[in-house]
Every structure is written in C-alpha cells, then in structure tokens.
Amino acid sequence: MEKAIRMLQSNDYPYLEAMDTGIEFDYITSIFDRLVAGNNRLYGLFLDGQLVSMCGYSIYADSYAMLGRLRSDRRFVGSGFATELVSYVMNEVFQLNGIQWVGANTQEHNISAQRVLKKIGLTPYITLHGALTKDTSTLESGAKPWQPVTDLKRKKEWVNKKYIQTGAIFPYECYYPFPASADLFQEPDLETWSFFENDDQTRFLITKYDQKKHHYLHAVYPWHDITSQPGLWETIANNYRKLRRQTDGETYIWMDLTREEAQMLPADHQFELPSPWILYGTDKSR
Known part of the structure; x- marks a missing residue:
C-alpha cells in the first residue's frame, strides 16, 4: 500500500x-x-x-x-x-x-484524542469549562460597577503582573486559551479590549468581543474569588447588555472556569456548563 x-x-x-x-x-x-x-x-x-x-x-x-x-x-x-x-x-x-508553543484543546470525554496528544509529547496544562449564560442576576448584589481603565500603560501593568510574569493561562479567544507571553498582549488588542478595576485597585477584569457560532462577551478574570467581589458581575452584566444591543443573533457571556470555580457558583446559577476542555501543549524549548 x-x-x-x-x-x-x-x-x-x-x-x-x-x-x-x-x-x-x-x-x-x-x-x-x-x-x-x-x-x-x-x-x-x-x-x-x-x-x-x-x-x-x-x-x-x-x-x-x-x-x-x-x-x-x-x-x-x-x-x-x-x-x-x-x-x-x-x-x-x-x-x-x-x-514558540504548540498545543491542542480537547474535550474531557475525548479519550482517544488525549491518547494521541500524549503519544506525541504534549502535556496537560489546565481543564476549563466554557461557561455560558445570558443571566448573571444570581451573582449580582446591587454593588457599584467597577471603573473603566482606559490608560494603556495601566492595562499593560495589569497583564504583565497577572499573566506575562507568571505564564498563567490566558483565554485569548473562546476555545483558545494559551500560556501567557507578551505576544498575546499586542497594543491594538489592549486598546480594543475593555479593562475595569475595583475601587481599591486590587482586582481587574477584561471583557472582549468574540464570535464563533454565536456572539460572545468574553469575560476574563484572573482570580478564583468570582462570587465574592462586589461589582464584578454588575460590570460584566452592564457590558453584556451593551453588546446585546449591537448584535443581531444569539449573544452570551462566556467565562472560562476551572472545575473548582464552577463549583463555587450558587445553586441557582444560570450558567450552562458543558463538558470541560483540557488544554495540552509544549513549547519549543521542550
């Protein structure tokens, strides 16, 4: 043959x-x-x-x-x-x-694909739910939304501190998270993405638009305290409403959640939690 x-x-x-x-x-x-x-x-x-x-x-x-x-x-x-x-x-x-880096994102139940990825030398990085919702009311407390960050230098400070220096996984697009490097944070993107920080400037949030099959407000929050930060979900909800007025199809909030973060959601949450995805990868040095 x-x-x-x-x-x-x-x-x-x-x-x-x-x-x-x-x-x-x-x-x-x-x-x-x-x-x-x-x-x-x-x-x-x-x-x-x-x-x-x-x-x-x-x-x-x-x-x-x-x-x-x-x-x-x-x-x-x-x-x-x-x-x-x-x-x-x-x-x-x-x-x-x-x-510099090659990877693959496969659903947790796709065991055959995982076998292939392991055979070629890719290792698992993180498991994430692509959590979807149109309603965050059960997570809102009526707190004041966070302040917008418009200064490019301040945006760079935040992503450098929480992502570039640590190499943490950054959800670059829906379905496509990557271990962070400066390459993921080009100035045109930073200018387009919306940044917000709380009053005491100890937390920040990124929201950005994405479209795959549907329209998404992609919310990126690099801490695990997703249910205990006053104003976080009010900020996300405000941005979602603005986006929904601009789109003409199905529009959702997308947030990448670890299994532990998903378990923190209140019992009456309105998120869809489909089968999680496992990120595999390797960098060129390896």
Missing part, C-alpha cells in the same frame, strides 16, 4: 466527503475553504489515494499554534495513522518562523 502525507487544498474537499468519520453534522464541511487558508492549514494522510486521517492547525498571535480538526476514517481506526499524522503536523508547525 502507498502512504503519503500532504497539505490539503480547497479542491481536496471530495476526499473529506468520502471519509467515514461517523460524525453526522461536522462543522468542518461548511468551513473547509477557510481551514486551508490564512492562518489555518489542514493536512491529510492518504492510503492508496484515499484520505484516512486529517489534522490541521491555526496560528494565533504569530507564535502560538493550536492543533485540531482531527478526523479519522472509522475503517482505519487503530492503525496508528492519526498519531502519525498529528506528530507530522506538529513537527511542521515548529519549523515555522516564530512559533
């Missing part, structure tokens, strides 16, 4: 259609053209001209790459093709100029 791995192009879509993945409604089929262009790439492993495994990556902030879109033909599961392909793609990514 003849085996080959190559980068996919938009005219390779029929090969994807011919795969038996067992996924009834696969979002990849509707955005295939976008996944082979720009900062996205797809690779395929072919056996005698048949696509039997597919994997790709996306580049973020010029130095991070997230592996994903792993698909395998069920008729070839257990052959090791998925591991071979993902390993190949990871090595290709690390050859790109500027890439």
Whole structure:
C-alpha cells in the first residue's frame, strides 16, 4: 500500500466527503475553504489515494499554534495513522518562523484524542469549562460597577503582573486559551479590549468581543474569588447588555472556569456548563 502525507487544498474537499468519520453534522464541511487558508492549514494522510486521517492547525498571535480538526476514517481506526499524522503536523508547525508553543484543546470525554496528544509529547496544562449564560442576576448584589481603565500603560501593568510574569493561562479567544507571553498582549488588542478595576485597585477584569457560532462577551478574570467581589458581575452584566444591543443573533457571556470555580457558583446559577476542555501543549524549548 502507498502512504503519503500532504497539505490539503480547497479542491481536496471530495476526499473529506468520502471519509467515514461517523460524525453526522461536522462543522468542518461548511468551513473547509477557510481551514486551508490564512492562518489555518489542514493536512491529510492518504492510503492508496484515499484520505484516512486529517489534522490541521491555526496560528494565533504569530507564535502560538493550536492543533485540531482531527478526523479519522472509522475503517482505519487503530492503525496508528492519526498519531502519525498529528506528530507530522506538529513537527511542521515548529519549523515555522516564530512559533514558540504548540498545543491542542480537547474535550474531557475525548479519550482517544488525549491518547494521541500524549503519544506525541504534549502535556496537560489546565481543564476549563466554557461557561455560558445570558443571566448573571444570581451573582449580582446591587454593588457599584467597577471603573473603566482606559490608560494603556495601566492595562499593560495589569497583564504583565497577572499573566506575562507568571505564564498563567490566558483565554485569548473562546476555545483558545494559551500560556501567557507578551505576544498575546499586542497594543491594538489592549486598546480594543475593555479593562475595569475595583475601587481599591486590587482586582481587574477584561471583557472582549468574540464570535464563533454565536456572539460572545468574553469575560476574563484572573482570580478564583468570582462570587465574592462586589461589582464584578454588575460590570460584566452592564457590558453584556451593551453588546446585546449591537448584535443581531444569539449573544452570551462566556467565562472560562476551572472545575473548582464552577463549583463555587450558587445553586441557582444560570450558567450552562458543558463538558470541560483540557488544554495540552509544549513549547519549543521542550
């Protein structure tokens, strides 16, 4: 049998259609053209001209790459093709100029994907719920919302202290958290993102707009005391209402919560807590 791995192009879509993945409604089929262009790439492993495994990556902030879109033909599961392909793609990514970190985000129940990631040398960093809600009233106390931070220097001080110096996980986009470095905090983003701090300037919050399938107010708060900071949820709620007036589709608040943070939520909270995602990765030095 003849085996080959190559980068996919938009005219390779029929090969994807011919795969038996067992996924009834696969979002990849509707955005295939976008996944082979720009900062996205797809690779395929072919056996005698048949696509039997597919994997790709996306580049973020010029130095991070997230592996994903792993698909395998069920008729070839257990052959090791998925591991071979993902390993190949990871090595290709690390050859790109500027890439310092490669990872993957997979749902907790996806044990087969986790096995592949561990085999290629990726290690788990953190497990996070992508918590969604339209109603934060059970977390609000009527406290005064926090003050906006508009000074770019002050914004830089906050992210440097809580993220860059510590290497803490920063939710750069919905579904895409990364171990922090200065590359994640470019001035155009810092100017666009909304920052708020409490009266005694001991806490700060970032809110930013994101769109995947729906519209999101992505709230980023780098402390675990999410239920005991007066004004935190009033600030988030105010920003959510502003965003909702500007969008014409389903609009949610998204907050990345650890398992422990999710357990802190009051019993009557209105968050959806889907299956958590596990972030795996490795940096170039390793």
